[in-house]
Amino acid sequence: MGETLLIKNAAELVTCSGSAPKTGAAMNDLGIIHDGAVLVEDGIITKVGATAELLSAITGPVDKEIDAAGKCVLPGFVDSHTHFVFGGYRAEEFSWRLRGDTYMEIMERGGGIVNTVRDTRLASKQELKELARKRLDSMLALGVTTVEGKSGYGLDLDTEIKQLEVMAELQGEQAVEIVTTFMGAHAVPQEYQGRSGEFIDFLINEVLPVVAERKLAEFCDVFCEKGVFSVDESRRLLLAASKLGMKSKLHADEIVQLGGAELAAELAAVSADHLLHVSDEGIRKMAETKVVATLLPATAFSLKEPYARGRVMIDSGVPVALASDFNPGSCFTGSIPLIIALATLYMGLTPAETISALTINAAAAVDKADKIGSIESGKQADIIILEHPSHLYLPYHIGVSIVETVIKKGKVVWSK
Numbered sequence: 001m002g003e004t005l006l007i008k009n010a011a012e013l014v015t016c017s018g019s020a021p022k023t024g025a026a027m028n029d030l031g032i033i034h035d036g037a038v039l040v041e042d043g044i045i046t047k048v049g050a051t052a053e054l055l056s057a058i059t060g061p062v063d064k065e066i067d068a069a070g071k072c073v074l075p076g077f078v079d080s081h082t083h084f085v086f087g088g089y090r091a092e093e094f095s096w097r098l099r100g101d102t103y104m105e106i107m108e109r110g111g112g113i114v115n116t117v118r119d120t121r122l123a124s125k126q127e128l129k130e131l132a133r134k135r136l137d138s139m140l141a142l143g144v145t146t147v148e149g150k151s152g153y154g155l156d157l158d159t160e161i162k163q164l165e166v167m168a169e170l171q172g173e174q175a176v177e178i179v180t181t182f183m184g185a186h187a188v189p190q191e192y193q194g195r196s197g198e199f200i201d202f203l204i205n206e207v208l209p210v211v212a213e214r215k216l217a218e219f220c221d222v223f224c225e226k227g228v229f230s231v232d233e234s235r236r237l238l239l240a241a242s243k244l245g246m247k248s249k250l251h252a253d254e255i256v257q258l259g260g261a262e263l264a265a266e267l268a269a270v271s272a273d274h275l276l277h278v279s280d281e282g283i284r285k286m287a288e289t290k291v292v293a294t295l296l297p298a299t300a301f302s303l304k305e306p307y308a309r310g311r312v313m314i315d316s317g318v319p320v321a322l323a324s325d326f327n328p329g330s331c332f333t334g335s336i337p338l339i340i341a342l343a344t345l346y347m348g349l350t351p352a353e354t355i356s357a358l359t360i361n362a363a364a365a366v367d368k369a370d371k372i373g374s375i376e377s378g379k380q381a382d383i384i385i386l387e388h389p390s391h392l393y394l395p396y397h398i399g400v401s402i403v404e405t406v407i408k409k410g411k412v413v414w415s416k
């Protein structure tokens with residue numbers, strides 16, 4: 001037996017067990033074990049159950065014990081949609097939005113994403129890496145054990161690769177596990193203005209093959225939006241990426257209803273994200289094909305847009321995940337407490353649905369539900385311990401974190 005960790009006496013052990021992703025009523029079933037315990041061997045969960053039974057089933061020595069009496073134990077949070085590798089800031093744009101300019105107006109007059117592109121192109125890999133590392137440290141302290149990160153602030157071969165290399169290097173140098181997405185189709189760069197189709201050709205012919213050859217990304221994502229990339233352009237890119245082994249994600253129906261959700265269903269994408277303006281038909285098709293809807297309430301909050309119809313999606317059978325969308329423009333926060341507050345207070349999700357959406361369904365949104373997102377035998381031991389005895393204390397504490405301990409692959413990597 002390798003190194004062992006025992007967590008015992010948990011007032012509430014929230015397992016999030018069951019088939020994944022969770023849909024409908026199953027999102028409310030957290031598989032809670034009262035007075036629960038977990039045994040971890042060599043970073044993998046090997047036993048889960050009531051403390052008394054689990055203790056009597058342990059045969060060998062235990063290297064480390066954590067007494068979680070009076071505390072709630074959950075799977076680590078998975079932040080399945082972020083843009084955490086970037087240079088520069090856009091505080092002035094934020095102030096313009098405060099006075100009433102819209103996100104797209106700023107983008108149309110040459111600001112927005114391409115503003116961050118300029119700063120990211122200028123930044124050295126080392127500078128980007130140090131900024132990104134600090135952002136991951138902050139996420140870890142909020143209980144995030146896996147994060148998805150996108151390129152998309154390069155929009156040229158060298159800078160897209162630089163961003164992806166930053167993520168590859170940070171993987172393993174710090175505790176948060178990184179799932180990498182190529183998002184060269186995040187905006188049309190100035191040098192391709194008015195020629196979005198040609199830019200897609202460039203990505204397909206010049207960039208995707210390098211990303212695939214060097215195995216720098218597991219997913220390909222695209223900003224499928226009016227005035228950015230059309231449904232046809234998005235389809236062309238995602239099909240080309242899929243031929244090279246990359247799975248599909250989409251920024252879909254964020255600003256207008258364009259048919260991004262329908263495209264996600266057609267392509268059997270792993271997730272469609274944002275969905276503030278998704279059609280009823282899009283919801284129906286996503287439910288049918290089990291495309292994960294990754295909802296980003298902090299972005300709607302920051303853009304002062306209506307929240308995505310999470311309640312309707314869950315009731316229609318769509319697997320719903322929640323994520324931060326941490327990025328320098330539309331949403332400069334990776335705050336899990338804020339997401340929990342918005343989902344429960346303003347989107348009509350129950351606390352249990354919100355937790356399913358941040359754990360097992362978020363794991364499904366990065367195609368890792370077989371490995372992370374729940375506390376079950378055989379899964380990686382990514383676990384958080386709260387200062388309080390029940391998951392109900394999460395939405396109750398508004399905007400502040402009550403995470404006390406973070407465990408990644410069976411090791412305590414952060415504690416209060």
Ligand SMILES: N=CN[C@@H](CCC(=O)O)C(=O)O
Pocket residue numbers: 083112113116223251254299325327328329330331
């Ligand atoms: N909508 C497109 N992309 C990001 C925003 C990126 C930025 O503004 O820098 C998003 O998911 O919100």
Ligand SMILES: [Zn+2]
Pocket residue numbers: 081082083251325327
């Ligand atoms: Zn995004």
